[in-house]
Amino acid sequence: MIDSRQLDAFNDDYLSKLGSPVSPRYLAGPGDPRHITHALYAAGWTVHSDPLHPVIRMKSPDREHELVFKPSPHHFHGWWKVHSTLGDNWYASFSGDAPVEIIAGLTDALVRPTPDSASDDLAGILAKQGWKHTADGDGGHKVVSPDRTTVAERRVSPSMGLCGWEVEAARNWGPYGPEGFLWRVALDSRAPGHVLNAIATALCDPAPVLRPRFEIDEGPHLHVGREVGIGTRIVTAHRNRLAQARSYRPALPTITTPTGPVSPAAAPARRR
Numbered sequence: 001m002i003d004s005r006q007l008d009a010f011n012d013d014y015l016s017k018l019g020s021p022v023s024p025r026y027l028a029g030p031g032d033p034r035h036i037t038h039a040l041y042a043a044g045w046t047v048h049s050d051p052l053h054p055v056i057r058m059k060s061p062d063r064e065h066e067l068v069f070k071p072s073p074h075h076f077h078g079w080w081k082v083h084s085t086l087g088d089n090w091y092a093s094f095s096g097d098a099p100v101e102i103i104a105g106l107t108d109a110l111v112r113p114t115p116d117s118a119s120d121d122l123a124g125i126l127a128k129q130g131w132k133h134t135a136d137g138d139g140g141h142k143v144v145s146p147d148r149t150t151v152a153e154r155r156v157s158p159s160m161g162l163c164g165w166e167v168e169a170a171r172n173w174g175p176y177g178p179e180g181f182l183w184r185v186a187l188d189s190r191a192p193g194h195v196l197n198a199i200a201t202a203l204c205d206p207a208p209v210l211r212p213r214f215e216i217d218e219g220p221h222l223h224v225g226r227e228v229g230i231g232t233r234i235v236t237a238h239r240n241r242l243a244q245a246r247s248y249r250p251a252l253p254t255i256t257t258p259t260g261p262v263s264p265a266a267a268p269a270r271r272r
Contacts, residue, residue, distance in 0.1 A: 002038050002242055010034060011235050019230040020216060021208035026150045026169050027182070027222045028209050031100035033069060036080075036107050038238070040067065042245040043111040061250045065110050072096065076181060082106060088190040098183040101209055105202025109195050111248045118194035122165060125197060126152060129204035147221040148173040152203070164189040165196060167203070171219040180219070210234055 013032075022028045033056075040058055041047070045067070049057035056069040068081045075096035080103055083091035094103050126143045127133040131152075133143045138156040145151070150169040157163055165187040171180030187196065208223075210230045218224055 001246070002042050006038070007239070010038070010238060014212075014234045015231040017212045017229070017231045017234070018227055019210055019212040020227050021225040022211050022216060023206065023208040023223050024145070024147070024221075025099055025101050025205060025207070025209045026145065026203055027171075027217075027219060028099045028101070029211055029215055029217050030097045030183075031209070031211065033100060035100040035238070035241070036067075036104050037069065039104065039241055039245040040107060040111065042242040042249065044249040060110060067107065076184065078186070082110075088192075090188040090190040090192065090195075092188065092191060092195075093186045095184045098185060099209070101205075102185075102199065102202045105198045105200075106195055109198035111245060113248075114192075115194050118192070118197060120193040120196045122152065122196045122200040123154075125200035126204050129206070131204065149178065149219075149221050150203070151178070152200075162189055164191060167199075171217070172221065182217075210237075 037056060037058065044061040045058045046061075047056065047058055049055055054071055056067075058067045059065070064086045065082065065084055069079060070081070071079055077095060078093035079096040080094035080098065081091065082093075083089065092106055123133050123135075123141045123143050126145075130146045131143045132146075133141065135141050136156075139162055140156045141152075141154045143152045149172065150167065152165055152167045154165045155163045165185075167185040167187075168178070169182040169184075170178030171182055173179070185199070187199070208225060210233060212230065213227065216222070216224060
């Protein structure tokens with residue numbers, strides 16, 4: 001469980017902050033990694049890394065999924081990696097500047113109960129929110145955000161067949177395509193449908209997210225609201241998020257005590 005020391009540190013980081021609501025969230029910038037790691041920890045994930053080292057490794061209660069957060073000087077590298085250790089052994093990789101709210105779309109899906117069945121509807125979910133969806137005759141798909149800065153694509157390789165989804169975001173769309181790379185997501189072709197759908201839902205969520213002053217990259221397509229004190233709102237939202245995550249924490253196993261007859265104590269050996 002997240003202890004008071006960790007919560008106090010989070011509070012101290014934000015209570016005096018000024019900032020703004022920004023949208024769309026896929027252009028919002030990276031945000032705070034604790035949005036993900038604190039929620040997973042509250043939901044029962046365990047830490048399997050040195051607390052004095054910047055690399056974080058966490059495992060789900062059933063040991064089926066693992067998250068690794070490994071910062072790098074290169075923000076386009078995969079800082080966040082999630083993979084399944086059982087079954088299809090699927091993986092997902094997010095570069096350093098991927099918004100934490102979008103990464104949390106995936107990690108939250110791993111915390112919630114798995115639906116009985118869910119087919120991949122990533123393209124359909126985005127298309128319903130105004131993204132432009134095109135498909136080729138070979139099974140490939142491409143979905144482009146309304147401002148054309150973010151593209152989700154699933155290609156078909158002549159040698160490998162159907163590939164996994166890739167999502168890339170750029171600061172602007174220029175005459176020759178995207179300009180100013182921001183972040184990238186690579187999703188394995190074996191990733192389950194409910195995980196892909198959760199990422200799509202996070203991508204096109206129209207609700208603004210809060211970002212502190214000096215952490216806002218004011219590109220031409222980012223809508224920035226009025227600057228206000230955001231500390232209390234961020235802290236309250238974080239506490240509510242942790243409370244929701246705790247509701248998915250697996251119950252501890254019940255220890256039962258045998259109820260059979262008590263064996264009589266052995267009689268002391270007779271002295272000779």
